[in-house]
Amino acid sequence: MTSLTKLTLKAALDGLADKSFSSQELTEAHVEAVAAAKPLNAFVLETPEKAIEMAKASDARRAKGEAGVLDGAPLGIKDLFCTEGVRSTACSNILGNFIPTYESTVTANLWRDGAVMLGKLNLDEFAMGSSNETSAFGPVINPWRSEGSNAKLTPGGSSGGSAASVAADLCLGATATDTGGSIRQPAAFTGTVGIKPTYGRCSRWGVVAFASSLDQAGPIAKTVEDAAILLKSMSGHDAKDSTSLDIDVPDFPSFVGKSVKGLRVGIPKEYRVDGMPAEIEKLWEQGIAWLKEAGCEIVEVSLPHTKYALPAYYIVAPAEASSNLARYDGMRFGLREEGANLTETYENTRAAGFGPEVKRRILIGTYVLSAGYYDAYYLKALKVRRRIADDFDQAFEKVDALLTPTAPSAAFGLGENADDPVAMYLNDIFTVTVNLAGLPGMSIPAGVDVNGLPLGLQLIGKALDEGTLFSLGGAIEKAADFKAKPAKWW
Amino acid sequence: MAIDAATVRKVARLARIAEPEEKLEQLASELNGIMTWIEQLSEVDTDGVEPMTSAVHMPAPMREDVVTEGGDASKVLSNAPKTVDGFFVVPKVVE
Numbered sequence: 001m002t003s004l005t006k007l008t009l010k011a012a013l014d015g016l017a018d019k020s021f022s023s024q025e026l027t028e029a030h031v032e033a034v035a036a037a038k039p040l041n042a043f044v045l046e047t048p049e050k051a052i053e054m055a056k057a058s059d060a061r062r063a064k065g066e067a068g069v070l071d072g073a074p075l076g077i078k079d080l081f082c083t084e085g086v087r088s089t090a091c092s093n094i095l096g097n098f099i100p101t102y103e104s105t106v107t108a109n110l111w112r113d114g115a116v117m118l119g120k121l122n123l124d125e126f127a128m129g130s131s132n133e134t135s136a137f138g139p140v141i142n143p144w145r146s147e148g149s150n151a152k153l154t155p156g157g158s159s160g161g162s163a164a165s166v167a168a169d170l171c172l173g174a175t176a177t178d179t180g181g182s183i184r185q186p187a188a189f190t191g192t193v194g195i196k197p198t199y200g201r202c203s204r205w206g207v208v209a210f211a212s213s214l215d216q217a218g219p220i221a222k223t224v225e226d227a228a229i230l231l232k233s234m235s236g237h238d239a240k241d242s243t244s245l246d247i248d249v250p251d252f253p254s255f256v257g258k259s260v261k262g263l264r265v266g267i268p269k270e271y272r273v274d275g276m277p278a279e280i281e282k283l284w285e286q287g288i289a290w291l292k293e294a295g296c297e298i299v300e301v302s303l304p305h306t307k308y309a310l311p312a313y314y315i316v317a318p319a320e321a322s323s324n325l326a327r328y329d330g331m332r333f334g335l336r337e338e339g340a341n342l343t344e345t346y347e348n349t350r351a352a353g354f355g356p357e358v359k360r361r362i363l364i365g366t367y368v369l370s371a372g373y374y375d376a377y378y379l380k381a382l383k384v385r386r387r388i389a390d391d392f393d394q395a396f397e398k399v400d401a402l403l404t405p406t407a408p409s410a411a412f413g414l415g416e417n418a419d420d421p422v423a424m425y426l427n428d429i430f431t432v433t434v435n436l437a438g439l440p441g442m443s444i445p446a447g448v449d450v451n452g453l454p455l456g457l458q459l460i461g462k463a464l465d466e467g468t469l470f471s472l473g474g475a476i477e478k479a480a481d482f483k484a485k486p487a488k489w490w
Numbered sequence: 491m492a493i494d495a496a497t498v499r500k501v502a503r504l505a506r507i508a509e510p511e512e513k514l515e516q517l518a519s520e521l522n523g524i525m526t527w528i529e530q531l532s533e534v535d536t537d538g539v540e541p542m543t544s545a546v547h548m549p550a551p552m553r554e555d556v557v558t559e560g561g562d563a564s565k566v567l568s569n570a571p572k573t574v575d576g577f578f579v580v581p582k583v584v585e
Contacts, residue, residue, distance in 0.1 A: 101565040199545040213544055239553065243546050311528040322505060329506070331580050333569035342581040347508035359507055363498065363517070364524060366505040377528070382541030384534050389542055421520065422527050438545025463547070 004029040005169040009073055009226035012172055016062065016072045023062070023072025027055035027116050030074040034118055034170050039490040042155075042165040044079050044137045045087055046119040054116040061114065070233055071114025076171040078162050079120040080127055081107050081217075082206040086117075090208040091135040092125045094328045094335050094353025104206025105238045106175060106217045113233045118171050121161030125355045126325070127182055127210045130427040132160030133418060134357040142190060142411050143168040143486040146451035150489075153411040153453070156186030156427075162220045163190040167486060173221040173230050177207060179214045180313055181407075181431025184443035187220050188406035188456025191445040191484060193227045193473070194220045198463050199438035200245035201231075203238035211320035212243075214313075214435040224444065224473040228252035231466065247464070255470035261295030263472065266399035270306040271430060273408065279449045280405045287403055287446055287457045290479035291472065299399050303391040308384050309433040310425055315368050315381035316436070321358075322365025328353060360421065389437040396462050401472055404430050406443040406456035430458060440466045444473045445482040454484065493521045 004026050007015065015021055031048045051074060058072035082088045082100035089095045103111070111117075124134040131154040132140045140160035142153040144167065155164040159176035163186035166174050176183040178196035187194030195218045202217040209215060219230035232252045238244040267288060272281070288298055330336035330349030337348035354362065368377035395402065408429055417424040434441040440463070443456040457476060461469040495514035498521065502509040509517060563576045572579035 098569050101568055239551075242550055243544070245546070245548070246551070305534065308531055308534055311531050314524065314528055315531075326506075330571060332566075332578060334571070336571035338581075342583055343506070344508075345581050346506040347503075350506055351508035354507065359509075360517075360520060360524075362505050362507065363501050363521060367493070367497075367501045367521070367525075370501065370504060379541055380531055380534075380536060382543060383536035383539040384531055386539050386542035387534060387536065389545075421524055436542075436545075 005033045007172070008222045009172040009229060010223070012073055013070070017067070023055040023058040023116060024052065026072060027051050027074045030118055030171055037168055037170050037490050040141050040143060040164050040168060041138055042122055042140050042161040042168070042170060043076070043119045044089065044091060044122045044161070047086060047117055050086070051116050051118050058114050058116060068112065068114035069229070070110060072116060073114070073172050074116040074118050075110065076118050076121045076162060076165045076174040077107055078123055078159055078175050078177060080123055080177055080208045081175055082208070083107055083117070083120070086120065088120065088208070089136070090126050091123050091137055092353065092355070092358065093136045094350070096335050098334055100206070102206060105203035105240060106207065106234045109233055109236060110175070121165060121174060123161055124158035125358050126208065126321070127158035127177055127179055128321070128357050128361055129157040130181070130185060130424050131414070131417065132157040133414060134355055136355060139414055140164045143490065144190060144411060144453055145486070145489065146453060152414045154189065154414050156189035156411065158182040159186045159220060163187055163192050163194070166190070166192045166220050166222060168490070173219055173226055175217060175234065176220045177215060177217050178435065179210050179317060180435050181428035183218050183220060184431045184441055184456070184458060185407045185427055187443040188445070189411040189454065191454030191482065192220050192222060193224050193442070193444055194218065195227050195231060195442040195466065195469065196434065196440060197231060197235065197466050198440045200243050201235045201466070203236070203241040203244045205238055205240040209324040211317040212324060213320060214317060224470060224477045225253055225256045227442070228256050228470045250467050252466060252470055255467040256474040258471040258474070259295070260291065260471050260475045262297070263401065263468065264297045264299050264399040265291050265472070266299050266301035266395050266402045268301050268303045268306065268395070268402055268404060270303050271404045273429065276408055277449070280408065280455060283447050283455050283457065284403070284405050287476060290476055291403065294475045294479065301395040301399060301402070303395060303433070305384065305387045305391050306433060309388050309436055310429055312381040312384040312388065313432045313436060314364070314425060315377050316385060318361040318365035319369050319378050320365070322362045322369065325358070325362055385436045388433055392437045392439060400462070401468050402460040404458045404460065406430060406458040410449045410451070410453035410455055434460055439463055440469055442469045442473050444476045444480070446476060446480045447482065448484055452484070493518050493525060
């Protein structure tokens with residue numbers, strides 16, 4: 001029944017509802033696909049027995065007429081979400097064999113609605129990376145390859161396992177997180193849809209923290225409608241996260257397919273960066289043309305502080321990370337490397353447990369927060385962050401949403417940017433502004449480059465206005481009619 | 491200002507990460523590369539700008555100061571590197 005893995009989430013839910021197949025059949029097909037996809041290295045832990053058990057329970061609920069909105073749908077879970085009784089590592093050696101005794105709120109919401117867990121997905125260590133190469137489990141391999149080449153490409157990061165597994169039809173959808181672009185850039189690199197909602201929409205409780213004022217969960221999915229279905233289930237107020245928004249969750253799927261006639265879409269001129277490939281420029285123009293044809297009014301806008309977003313991010317995020325990751329001290333959970341005294345035990349534990357990129361970011365964070373540098377770096381970055389958020393506020397006085405490319409290139413080869421941290425950081429140039437301002441952003445597959453690799457367009461919305469993004473995203477998806485799939489080689 | 495090996499040694503100590511002496515120069519050069527790129531922030535006029543500490547436009551919520559969960563030591567200790575009789579075992583803290 002391999003064809004069951006080709007279904008969209010929506011089609012699978014419809015098939016379950018009209019009893020064309022059972023959740024057990026649907027889940028078994030996906031379990032087989034996961035087991036056969038080891039060369040992608042997308043899963044760091046497969047939970048086939050748990051999946052079948054959950055599927056059987058789902059079939060029983062459906063027989064009693066008690067099926068939830070995601071009932072019986074097999075999903076992949078980024079290994080940054082704590083799952084009760086199931087090893088959760090953040091793909092770091094310091095969490096080693098950590099088995100949570102609690103469930104993250106986002107995954108609990110998915111199980112409440114009946115979803116089935118296939119396993120835990122690979123990511124950059126603590127979500128710090130743009131290529132999945134910092135994972136303690138080794139990089140995920142992108143199911144996409146350049147035409148006529150067998151070279152291994154990155155699926156992007158940090159949610160590389162989530163994006164690759166959705167692109168390769170290993171799961172119907174996946175959870176992901178986005179601190180600087182970690183949902184949208186991998187979605188663009190794999191021809192999938194990814195949305196980072198407004199900060200505060202999804203609870204951060206039970207999600208391993210990286211930079212708490214920027215981290216936000218969201219789905220990676222096969223279609224805009226699938227993303228809407230998943231985000232609706234994942235969202236909602238949670239008293240356990242003090243930054244969780246106490247507001248109603250809109251019916252996101254109802255926005256997909258709505259007319260976008262009369263919507264004003266802004267084109268930020270500062271996003272035309274030097275050295276951007278002509279194909280990405282062309283795709284952007286194409287996206288503008290599609291939205292015009294759909295009846296949108298296109299307006300040029302200015303976000304003058306755009307170029308300062310990445311440097312500000314690389315102060316704010318490491319500063320918060322250095323504080324958040326102080327908890328990994330080898331005392332209460334995770335790895336412990338003994339030393340001659342307490343301080344040495346801390347130092348040995350953290351030296352052995354963290355990978356090079358995580359250490360680099362902790363050192364930068366510690367440096368910018370240290371005495372004498374706090375005002376010059378950290379406080380300055382927070383002021384620049386305000387300027388960036390103000391830019392968006394001013395633009396949104398004139399427009400309903402913004403259209404930009406998602407990433408400055410298509411998927412690149414593994415190892416290509418590994419020697420230069422700053423070159424790697426530039427991957428997030430179009431996505432990171434959204435995290436700093438707390439806004440929703442979505443990547444939609446819109447075309448392929450000369451090598452046949454997928455490219456994405458990004459929509460940025462006003463705070464809490466994911467609905468408009470789903471309408472516009474649906475319009476782009478319809479116009480782009482992106483049907484390309486990676487040729488199976490794994 | 492350039493970051494030298496001595497600065498890296500001090501910062502690594504503050505961050506409680508053991509970095510071997512022979513790696514300090516290389517780390518200093520990497521961190522310098524990143525900090526030099528970050529220096530461009532000084533071009534931005536931020537006079538009178540309030541620092542942005544949160545992306546949420548709401549005051550921090552208050553809750554009743556009550557115990558909501560707890561009372562299960564085995565759960566708390568289940569991932570500990572070392573335990574004895576329901577306690578964490580840690581290196582000697584006070585000499």
